[in-house]
Amino acid sequence: MHRIRRLSAAxxxxxxxxxxxxxxxxxxxxVTISGATASYPLVSLLAQKYVKTHPHKxxxxxxxxxxxxxxxxxxxxxxxxxxxxxxxxxxDPAGLVFYPIAKYAICVITNKANPLTNLTSSQVVxxxxxxxxxxxxxxxxxxxxxIDLISRTSVAGVLTSFQSLLLEGKKVSTIATEEASExxxxxxxxxxxxxxxFVSNYQADLGGVNSVxxxxxxxNKSTAASGQYAGIARFNExxxxxxxxxxxxxxxxxxxxxxxxxIIASQWIPVA
Amino acid sequence: xxxxxxxxxRGRGRRSSPLSWRWGDRLVLLCAWAAGVGLCLIAGAIxxxxxxxxxxxxxxxxxxxxxxxxxxxxxxxxxxxxxLGTLLLTVIGIALAVPLAVxxxxxxxxxxxxxxxxxxxxxxxxxxxxVVAGTPDIVIALFGLAIFQLGxxxxxxxxxxxxxxxxxxxxxxxxxxxxxxxxxxxxATRDGMQAVPAHMREAAFALGKTRITTIRRVLLPSxxxxxxxxxxxxxxxxxxxxxxxxxxxxGTHQIEPQNSVPVLGLLRGTGTALTSFVYENSxxxxxxxxxxxxxxxxxxxxxxxxxxxxxGRIGREKPLTSVV
Amino acid sequence: MLERLRTPWxxxxxxxxxxxxxxxxxxxxxxxxxxxxxxxxxxxxxNGLSWLGPGGHLETQFxxxxxxxxxxxxxxxxxRAWPIVYGTxxxxxxxxxxxxxxxxxxxxxxxxxxxxxxxxxxxxVIRLLASVPSxxxxxxxxxxxxxxxxxxxITASEKASVQNTVELTGAGLGVTVVILxxxxxxxxxxxxxxxxxxxxxxxxxxxxxxxxxxxxxVLAVTxxxxxxxxxxxxxxxxxxxxxxxxxxxxxxxxxxxxPKPTDGVIFPFEPLRTAASTIVDYVDGTGAPALRxxxxxxxxxxxxxxxxxxxxxxxIKLPLRKYQTRG
Numbered sequence: 001m002h003r004i005r006r007l008s009a010a011x012x013x014x015x016x017x018x019x020x021x022x023x024x025x026x027x028x029x030x031v032t033i034s035g036a037t038a039s040y041p042l043v044s045l046l047a048q049k050y051v052k053t054h055p056h057k058x059x060x061x062x063x064x065x066x067x068x069x070x071x072x073x074x075x076x077x078x079x080x081x082x083x084x085x086x087x088x089x090x091x092d093p094a095g096l097v098f099y100p101i102a103k104y105a106i107c108v109i110t111n112k113a114n115p116l117t118n119l120t121s122s123q124v125v126x127x128x129x130x131x132x133x134x135x136x137x138x139x140x141x142x143x144x145x146x147i148d149l150i151s152r153t154s155v156a157g158v159l160t161s162f163q164s165l166l167l168e169g170k171k172v173s174t175i176a177t178e179e180a181s182e183x184x185x186x187x188x189x190x191x192x193x194x195x196x197x198f199v200s201n202y203q204a205d206l207g208g209v210n211s212v213x214x215x216x217x218x219x220n221k222s223t224a225a226s227g228q229y230a231g232i233a234r235f236n237e238x239x240x241x242x243x244x245x246x247x248x249x250x251x252x253x254x255x256x257x258x259x260x261x262x263i264i265a266s267q268w269i270p271v272a
Numbered sequence: 273x274x275x276x277x278x279x280x281x282r283g284r285g286r287r288s289s290p291l292s293w294r295w296g297d298r299l300v301l302l303c304a305w306a307a308g309v310g311l312c313l314i315a316g317a318i319x320x321x322x323x324x325x326x327x328x329x330x331x332x333x334x335x336x337x338x339x340x341x342x343x344x345x346x347x348x349x350x351x352x353x354x355x356l357g358t359l360l361l362t363v364i365g366i367a368l369a370v371p372l373a374v375x376x377x378x379x380x381x382x383x384x385x386x387x388x389x390x391x392x393x394x395x396x397x398x399x400x401x402x403v404v405a406g407t408p409d410i411v412i413a414l415f416g417l418a419i420f421q422l423g424x425x426x427x428x429x430x431x432x433x434x435x436x437x438x439x440x441x442x443x444x445x446x447x448x449x450x451x452x453x454x455x456x457x458x459x460a461t462r463d464g465m466q467a468v469p470a471h472m473r474e475a476a477f478a479l480g481k482t483r484i485t486t487i488r489r490v491l492l493p494s495x496x497x498x499x500x501x502x503x504x505x506x507x508x509x510x511x512x513x514x515x516x517x518x519x520x521x522x523g524t525h526q527i528e529p530q531n532s533v534p535v536l537g538l539l540r541g542t543g544t545a546l547t548s549f550v551y552e553n554s555x556x557x558x559x560x561x562x563x564x565x566x567x568x569x570x571x572x573x574x575x576x577x578x579x580x581x582x583x584g585r586i587g588r589e590k591p592l593t594s595v596v
Numbered sequence: 597m598l599e600r601l602r603t604p605w606x607x608x609x610x611x612x613x614x615x616x617x618x619x620x621x622x623x624x625x626x627x628x629x630x631x632x633x634x635x636x637x638x639x640x641x642x643n644g645l646s647w648l649g650p651g652g653h654l655e656t657q658f659x660x661x662x663x664x665x666x667x668x669x670x671x672x673x674x675x676r677a678w679p680i681v682y683g684t685x686x687x688x689x690x691x692x693x694x695x696x697x698x699x700x701x702x703x704x705x706x707x708x709x710x711x712x713x714x715x716x717x718x719x720x721v722i723r724l725l726a727s728v729p730s731x732x733x734x735x736x737x738x739x740x741x742x743x744x745x746x747x748x749x750i751t752a753s754e755k756a757s758v759q760n761t762v763e764l765t766g767a768g769l770g771v772t773v774v775i776l777x778x779x780x781x782x783x784x785x786x787x788x789x790x791x792x793x794x795x796x797x798x799x800x801x802x803x804x805x806x807x808x809x810x811x812x813x814v815l816a817v818t819x820x821x822x823x824x825x826x827x828x829x830x831x832x833x834x835x836x837x838x839x840x841x842x843x844x845x846x847x848x849x850x851x852x853x854x855p856k857p858t859d860g861v862i863f864p865f866e867p868l869r870t871a872a873s874t875i876v877d878y879v880d881g882t883g884a885p886a887l888r889x890x891x892x893x894x895x896x897x898x899x900x901x902x903x904x905x906x907x908x909x910x911x912i913k914l915p916l917r918k919y920q921t922r923g
Contacts, residue, residue, distance in 0.1 A: 030430060030530075032438065034880075048341070061438075061524065061542065065880035072665040072883035078436030093666050133759045145752045146759040154659030155881065174655065177763050177851070180877070183558050191743075192765070293809050300701075301709070301811055307698045308705030311785075312718055314778060315725045318736065375617035383611050384618075397618045400625040406832075406902040408839020410872050411632065411895045417882065418631040418892070454621070484610035512729030514842040519879055547731045554735050556846040562739055569732045576727050584720065 035070020035083030067157025085157030130173030326570025364446025453506030460502025464495030770864030791825030
């Protein structure tokens with residue numbers, strides 16, 4: 001009786017170890033990523049393609065939160081790579097390395113019921129800094145009433161890039177509603193006829209909102225690729241120190257392989 | 273409960289008609305009716321509206337297909353993983369809560385009466401359960417985050433390649449869910465044990481049984497329905513909770529086991545539950561798919577309604593202790 | 597070894613094991629307070645208790661915490677979270693206030709006034725209201741109530757009148773209080789109904805014998821007799837209202853704004869944040885030490901409030917106990 005019980009216990013233990021051992025032997029490395037909501041669609045597609053072309057090498061867990069969250073997480077060592085949709089700032093922690101992987105355009109968007117075709121740079125500045133508060137003061141706008149400014153929370157890289165590229169370095173007014181992600185900003189603009197906001201060209205091209213030209217240049221992939229459009233920013237992958245191991249493999253693949261380039265070119269602009 | 277027996281304003285006899293009352297009393301009468309009927313109407317409206325939306329958006333194919341892994345759920349993709357995630361969390365939570373709750377309740381009911389030291393410990397334990405019952409779920413979630421991101425608990429989730437313990441997994445969320453289920457099970461068991469008439473214990477002792485055997489063989493079986501009610505209430509709290517799932521489950525669209533070890537890999541993995549799925553697809557989360565949110569919310573509501581019915585059924589069964 | 601588990605345990609071993617389990621529960625709660633307190637300490641260290649008070653622009657303070665990230669200087673920990681405290685108090689006080697009135701009236705309806713068939717429907721229906729998950733309330737709020745308020749109740753001129761301070765979108769104090777009231781009223785109804793049914797009948801019979809009509813008898817006599825239960829109901833509901841996180845995050849508008857009652861009609865439309873909803877909003881950002889300390893400080897405040905409410909409710913009930921007799 002006792003011997004049977006002891007034997008069965010022994011079998012159970014070896015069984016578990018036996019299953020576990022080969023799993024441990026070729027353990028896939030887990031790459032965790034967090035950061036910008038604007039680059040999330042791109043990085044998800046890239047990660048999926050990487051897993052398909054390099055099976056059993058890497059596994060990815062991609063979270064969002066905003067570019068600053070990515071910077072803080074990677075600096076604290078909590079994630080392997082940070083997605084950042086802006087250039088390095090002086091306030092960023094030391095020791096971070098930025099690897100640009102794609103370019104994107106920042107488009108000003110309004111509701112479809114308010115088909116504004118163009119805004120000059122001074123108009124954009126007055127609207128977003130809160131000097132102009134009523135649509136009646138904006139020529140070409142069919143909406144009436146108060147301008148509902150929809151912006152991003154302070155952690156957004158797109159916000160920082162927008163402020164430096166299209167807002168002449170000024171800050172968006174504090175009156176603006178702050179949304180936590182690109183998707184939410186676009187949704188808010190879709191639902192509110194009096195709203196105006198800014199998103200990456202990927203979101204604007206998804207449809208449902210009206211893309212506004214800047215200084216006479218429409219905002220889309222071709223004007224961004226040709227460099228005509230003024231508001232071009234870069235997606236960066238950020239690591240603490242130079243990328244090593246799994247991170248280096250992934251980032252290297254993004255920057256060099258043709259499959260990755262094809263994905264980037266589909267909705268965004270390749271870097272060089 | 274016979275209300276007529278204790279209520280002198282019901283039953284036969286002369287009733288004063290409201291038409292003869294003062295205006296103030298008539299106003300209160302109107303307000304009381306409005307409050308009662310109004311709440312029933314609100315509840316009905318919620319169920320009917322969610323039912324309408326659910327029937328509109330929920331198709332059987334949704335229940336059996338997995339969510340898309342992409343950014344938005346607006347296209348194809350179902351709600352299978354959230355349903356499985358909710359079930360898994362419930363199993364983990366109840367498995368951890370029931371031994372703890374029943375054990376403590378039994379201790380308090382049976383052993384916690386005698387002696388100064390034991391009584392103060394009993395009071396401490398009861399107060400602790402009260403504190404847990406009153407703690408907001410978001411605080412429990414933050415507590416979970418604090419514990420499971422310690423290096424000590426790295427085996428319970430996983431470690432990122434930069435050295436940080438991820439701290440979010442089914443085990444982490446399930447362990448905190450057990451804190452949610454603990455108070456209902458504890459209260460139900462304790463009340464049940466205290467309601468067992470003394471003669472049952474005395475009869476067992478007279479037959480020479482030890483205390484622990486009495487508990488195991490006589491008392492616990494007689495409070496089965498109480499424990500069942502408590503467990504059902506606990507399950508209801510677990511499946512309805514959102515904050516813990518949002519913070520501690522990792523938020524991946526599909527259930528992703530950590531590695532290929534059969535059970536442990538799943539427990540250490542991340543995933544989604546019905547509540548977080550509804551949140552993420554509503555305009556508060558990534559928001560692009562309110563239809564999916566409605567469908568998942570409808571399934572959630574059906575689960576909750578079902579559990580409510582079960583509690584009602586169990587409550588109506590006569591427990592052994594009522595036979596005197 | 598399994599043999600040892602199967603033979604009946606001696607009483608002492610069983611008692612010790614069960615006692616250890618019970619102790620585990622107590623230890624767990626202490627651990628919770630300790631962990632949350634330790635993580636929250638930096639905020640108290642840099643601000644003392646004045647972090648609960650007003651001063652400066654809260655949005656800037658939060659942005660600063662996240663911008664400075666991992667190498668947070670002491671200035672990053674500066675916090676004056678009055679808008680959060682105010683928002684929490686506002687929603688809870690209104691919800692519990694309205695809810696208590698509705699709960700008392702509804703309980704009187706269920707126990708005294710409703711015909712038998714209606715009561716048989718009302719009781720499970722009210723129990724249903726209590727068990728609807730908060731995310732479903734939030735979903736209905738954000739998909740039905742908020743657009744309704746935003747598009748039909750807020751006029752363009754009202755929006756324009758505050759356009760230089762805040763944007764009104766429909767999500768705000770009003771919708772939050774309405775849904776929160778519906779959420780916490782069933783809890784209070786359950787307690788008050790139970791107390792109404794257990795109240796001594798003879799007192800009410802005496803009042804009726806003296807000529808009061810039945811409803812007035814209930815109001816004048818029974819309600820006074822069940823005051824401890826009403827207090828307990830209010831306390832339990834307050835704890836629930838304080839802790840509600842996800843539903844409020846979905847419908848409250850998500851801004852660090854202090855709604856001003858002097859704004860009149862616009863007051864219910866103004867956005868706000870509560871402590872719990874702030875935690876949900878910023879929980880991704882625990883990588884920044886200053887923000888992490890802030891969130892845990894808010895959690896500690898919630899824990900402390902729930903604790904104080906329980907103790908306070910208990911102490912209020914104590915002197916009233918002498919009025920309760922088993923009629």
